[in-house]
Amino acid sequence: MNRLLVRVLVLLVLVLGVNYVAWRWLVSPNWDAWWIAVPLVLAETYSLVDVALFGLTVWRVRRRGPAGPPPPGASVDVFVTTYDEPLDLVLRTALAARAIRHPHTTWILDDGARPGLEALAAEHGIGYLTRTEDRDGRPRHAEAGNLNNALMLTQGEFLLVLDADQVPDPAILDRTLGWFDDREVALVQTPRWFVNVPADDPLGSQAPLFHGPIQQGRDGWNAAFFCGSNALLRREALMQLGSDGCVREVERDVRQALARTRAALRRARRSPEAAGPAVAALLDAIESATARAREELRAGAPLGELTSRLRRDVETAARRTVAEDFSAIEADLAELAALELPAPEAMVWPDELEAAVDRMSRGDLSPLAAIGPVREVLEAVSVDRPGEAQPVMPLATISVAEDMATSMRLHGLGWRSVYHHEVLAHGLAPEDLGTMLTQRLRRAQGTVQVLLRENPLLQRRLRWGQRLMYFATVWSCLSGFAAVVYFAAPVVYLVLGVLPVTALSPEFFWRFLPFMAANQLLFLVVGRGVSAWRGQQYSLALFPTWIRACTTAARSVWFGRPLGFAVTPKARRDGGPAWRLVRPQLVVMALLVAAVAVGSVRLVLGLNEPLGTLVNVAWVVFDLLVLSVLVRAARYRGFVADDPADGSDERSRNAVRG
Structure with a gap:
């Protein structure tokens, strides 16, 4: 691949793309039909960013030679x-x-x-x-x-x-x-x-x-x-x-647990268990200890020392509370002994008080066990990860x-x-x-x-080039939303006569067509004869899959709904054509065909302009070509090993280092 030629084409695509999209934003939107004009120009902007990220990717194509011999003794x-x-x-x-x-x-x-x-x-x-x-x-x-x-x-x-x-x-x-x-x-x-x-x-x-x-x-x-x-x-x-990941996750968990402490203490003070002076004093001690821990965390104190000290301070406060309660019990026992009254059989005698204080200051017998919110926070402030294997x-x-x-x-x-x-x-x-859909999803x-x-763009330890390379992968998953607009826009004009642009003027064509031609030429040169058309088809045709991926992933992250892990089946599934799996796309194809019919009638009646109709019919044909890949995919019955048209073995043998 000629790196200079690729870079020239990348620059040409970017110049033509910015020229077109800037004009679309500043001059051409039909603001009277903003409900389709704005989504369309947003979709075009998305595509320009997508092309720019692709251009940035191939700007530094690296074709390596042989690796050299393995390191001696590599296990x-x-x-x-x-x-x-x-x-x-x-x-x-x-x-x-x-x-x-x-x-x-x-x-x-x-x-x-x-x-x-x-x-x-x-x-x-x-x-x-x-x-x-x-x-x-x-x-x-x-x-x-x-x-x-x-x-x-x-x-x-x-x-x-x-x-x-x-x-x-x-x-x-x-x-x-x-x-x-x-x-x-x-x-x-x-x-x-x-x-x-x-x-x-x-x-x-x-x-x-x-x-x-x-x-x-x-x-x-x-x-x-x-x-x-x-x-x-x-x-x-x-x-x-x-x-490194363990340290970062523990630090995040400790930071979040300490941040929740204030609210937990407020809830605890309102609970019935906090009515007594002893528990109120315990909560004061916990509040003081956690405030000190937050200051130490901001100062960069080691997590192990910080959390150990916090738990020790809390346990000391709990022991002090229990000891005070038992001191009162000890005084009562002394009073009973002076009066020579029989004590209950289960009574704790003075020589057992120290051990009893130790037992009740820890675990479920501690007064902390009665204060749910505080106990949960303190359990979270730990360098252990008991929830993980x-x-x-x-x-x-x-x-x-x-x-x-x-x-x-x-x-x-x-x-x-x-x-x-x-x-x-x-x-x-x-x-x-x-x-295939399970795998792509x-x-x-x-x-x-x-x-x-x-978010790759926010990872400070990555260089900017690396951030953009990872972000490019993420960006491609948003194509489903742009595809919906690209399918809807020609239908809107053919059926309703509403153009998303002010007019299909010559300026529109001489800005748009060179951008599209340069874009396709870039893919052709970068691919060195390998067609990128199938990938372009699926980037648009699988729009329901991409949209579902975005929405389900967002629910899993924001609302904790698990995605599960769908293992890609390795055996062919029996049955007829899988039309039900592409029902949304089939509906879109039907709408596109119907829109052409309606648009033709409106053209005959003089309700649509000839140029607008021609452009949007061509757009529909392109959309149908994109979606047509799913017709073959739904009917596909699996690979036939003796298919004379197949050249997989030969192609595999010819796959060499680039």
Whole structure:
């Protein structure tokens, strides 16, 4: 690829795009029809930002040569992750992993804990790991939790992560380990390549633009990220990430718990249990101790010392309250002894008071146990993480897209990544529309979760180029909202005669058409002959999936509604065409066709202008071409191995380093 030509095209696209969109905002909107004019110009602005982020990505495309020999004595654990995939599929991948030439240990990470798979692993001399018992009843964190569990049970200096269907080449470690001669490299990612995809790729599985120029461009910005499989990671970097993440999360929890203390104390003072002077004095002591802890936290005091001191101060106050109560009891006992009256059998005698004070100052017998809000806050102020199966979790668990979040955090710690553009594992793509939609939804949900929990633009430890590369991935998930506008605008004109622009003047065409032509030329040059059309189709055609991903991810982050983790099925689903899965798109297609018919009638009646009708009919044709990919996808019955039109084996053999 000619880097100079790419950069010239990027600049040309940006100049033409800004020229067009600025004119759209400043001159052309039909403010009388703001309800369609404003959404359309917003959608066009979204597309301009999308193109700008793509241009920035390919600005620094990095095409690497060979990796060099592996580091001497490099020890490797090969992880084959699985949950409920067919046993023969998992075993095939595990046997291929065992046959990798470089010395290593192969492990099957079975999150389904299946005895049959454990027996197969033992039969073939392959390691087998599943969750330990202390993880029962605690958050599993899906694949991230599976890998985190295995990290604590293995020792290899480097890790090769493979999905259950990703069969590795025997040379995969020989070809990639050499990148780790650079002590700052934490991640080496290789492409995903699927052997069961026909030449026309009806489900858009191969993604050659992503597993090529986009990842190579991110590599130029040191932002090539972990894709969940076919990747090597440095254990040292992951363990540092886990320790750093644990400290940050504990600090956040302690900060939030201390911030809640004031409200908890106010509620506690209003409770019936706080009516007595002893409890009121206890609350005063707790308020003083927590205020001091907040000051120490702002001053940067070590968390362990801070929380230990706070709990000790609170326990001392509780013991003092109990001791005062028992002093009164002791006085009563002395009075009973002086009067020579019989004491109750359960009475605590003076020589037992010290032990009784100790017992009642702790645990459920403490006066704190009666003050619910305060007790909850104090339990939260701890450096322990009792709600998790393990305190240190190297792979990020903030999202179902643990791979992207993990690599973003690694880059934030200063580690480097490498994109090695050579197909070294062959996998299985979804073979039906439903499976593909499940996979795309999960990925998009995880990406949006990352945006809402750790917005890349706000990560101070990332460089600006890295922030923008991660943000570009998130930005693409918002395309569903723009697609709705692009489908609605021509319908509005053809049916109602309402233009979102003031007029379809020559100025509109000479600003818009050059921008679109330069944009498509950029994709053509960057792809080096690889068509990006299928990806462009799905970025618009799957608008219900992208919108659902945004809304469900937002609910999970803001309202705590779990997403779950939908495992991508590896077996083809039987049945007829999956029309029900694309019902919204079929409705849109019907509306577009109906709009053309209505627009034609309105043109004959003189209600619509000829130029406006022609432009919007052309727009409808484009929209129908975009959506037409789903007709083939819904009818797709899976890959046929002896299909003469398929060239997957030949294409795989020809996939070489860029």
